[in-house]
Amino acid sequence: MGMTISQKIIADKSGKASVKPGEIVLADIDLAFANDITAPISIDFVKKLDADVFDKSKIALIPDHFTPNKDINSANQCKIMRDFVKSSDLPNYWETGEVGIEHALLPEQGYIKPGMLIVGADSHTCTHGALGAFSTGMGSTDVGFAFATGKSWLRVPEAIKFVYKGKRNKWVGGKDLILYTIGKIGVAGALYKSMEFSGDTIRELPMEDRLTMCNMAVEAGAKNGIIEPDDVTSVYLEERGVTKKDYTVYKSDEDAVYSNVEDIDAANIEPQIAMPHLPENVCGISDIKDDIKIDQAFIGSCTNGRISDLREAAKVLKNNKAAKYVRLIIIPATVDIYKQALKEGLFDIFLEAGAVISTPTCGPCLGGYMGILADDEVAISTSNRNFVGRMGSKKSFIYLSSPAVAAASAVAGKIISPDEVIK
Numbered sequence: 001m002g003m004t005i006s007q008k009i010i011a012d013k014s015g016k017a018s019v020k021p022g023e024i025v026l027a028d029i030d031l032a033f034a035n036d037i038t039a040p041i042s043i044d045f046v047k048k049l050d051a052d053v054f055d056k057s058k059i060a061l062i063p064d065h066f067t068p069n070k071d072i073n074s075a076n077q078c079k080i081m082r083d084f085v086k087s088s089d090l091p092n093y094w095e096t097g098e099v100g101i102e103h104a105l106l107p108e109q110g111y112i113k114p115g116m117l118i119v120g121a122d123s124h125t126c127t128h129g130a131l132g133a134f135s136t137g138m139g140s141t142d143v144g145f146a147f148a149t150g151k152s153w154l155r156v157p158e159a160i161k162f163v164y165k166g167k168r169n170k171w172v173g174g175k176d177l178i179l180y181t182i183g184k185i186g187v188a189g190a191l192y193k194s195m196e197f198s199g200d201t202i203r204e205l206p207m208e209d210r211l212t213m214c215n216m217a218v219e220a221g222a223k224n225g226i227i228e229p230d231d232v233t234s235v236y237l238e239e240r241g242v243t244k245k246d247y248t249v250y251k252s253d254e255d256a257v258y259s260n261v262e263d264i265d266a267a268n269i270e271p272q273i274a275m276p277h278l279p280e281n282v283c284g285i286s287d288i289k290d291d292i293k294i295d296q297a298f299i300g301s302c303t304n305g306r307i308s309d310l311r312e313a314a315k316v317l318k319n320n321k322a323a324k325y326v327r328l329i330i331i332p333a334t335v336d337i338y339k340q341a342l343k344e345g346l347f348d349i350f351l352e353a354g355a356v357i358s359t360p361t362c363g364p365c366l367g368g369y370m371g372i373l374a375d376d377e378v379a380i381s382t383s384n385r386n387f388v389g390r391m392g393s394k395k396s397f398i399y400l401s402s403p404a405v406a407a408a409s410a411v412a413g414k415i416i417s418p419d420e421v422i423k
Helices: 005-013 041-050 072-090 100-108 123-131 142-147 173-184 206-214 232-237 307-317 335-343 344-350 403-412
Strands: 024-028 031-035 060-061 117-120 134-137 151-155 159-165 194-198 224-227 260-263 272-274 283-284 296-299 329-330 379-380 396-398
Touching: 005 024, 005 117, 005 134, 005 194, 005 224, 031 041, 031 100, 031 142, 031 283, 041 072, 041 142, 041 335, 060 072, 060 100, 060 283, 100 206, 100 335, 117 123, 117 142, 123 134, 123 206, 123 232, 134 224, 142 151, 159 272, 173 206, 173 260, 173 272, 173 283, 173 296, 194 206, 206 224, 206 232, 206 307, 206 344, 296 307, 296 403, 335 344, 379 403
Parallel strands: 031 060, 031 117, 117 134, 159 194, 159 260, 194 224, 296 329, 296 379, 379 396
Antiparallel strands: 024 151, 272 283, 272 396
């Protein structure tokens, strides 16, 4: 019986010729990482084991959620990380001024390669499957175990194959494809399974859109999201100094067994909106008949804070202004993205539109800071979750969309198609 990409990577890292769904394995880890919220627990676990880290080069600590520190508690969290980095002499650490959101920073800096097995103490670690790696989020204690031993217990997941065909419509990108998919199968539709994205539409999709799709695999309950490496992958890696000799490409066998195969016609997909309070509560932009007025538009996060996302937003915002009383918040995901946006003049467009621009942080996505919602307020966000209270008050309402739709909605003061702003 053949194996999927994910199963092949797990088998290789477990020293096995093959594995099958449901099997429990002890696998070798290529990269383990945590952030300023989750790392302190991982670090405490390593100390309780009275252990050293297994390999300094295979651990990364990224203070991205509450930095620059928002309060004393977050400052102490970051100090725990910083002290551990110093005492263990860990090279993969980024201080304020160079740090970025972990799931954008690590691929950007060339740390993610095809064939790797990656664990992170953050649920959106599945992002990195866009580069053909098996990458999954775990609890902080599990990641602490990986820090100390270089290993992790895994249950081999079943897989669902998603085959996307057809030409994408205007304004439709990776965010729309994954929102449509989650709407189709539900937030538990891929529970503890691997979501394998394939088809002609995916092969024509830029890497940044692929990262967005894999980022939100967990919103369907998936263990991981993954895309078979191709020329788009190799070009992306070469731009970061990673050559083909530096990694191993795995491909699913023709006779690989899937729990099911979903065929999706991209030509039938328009810009998507996830309505409150679940990512599965999805509809097309044309299905919104009533005016949904907004108080805040947030463009950023590990889902849509990359340079292509900012360019898309700028295309809509150019020569436009955010509606009165609408707070437009834009957060580049990394310092390099920040610099590139500044160089391209995107900041001028954003500032003229009335936006506020922050240094890289997860901030508003998790209701941390830099954009907390009050009672009864409505936000449209390019992030990945719209649960009750996710961005602040439990009485607030969050709609998820692409950067283009979020930008257009900021201008109109209500959720609207970009075509209605750009005439």
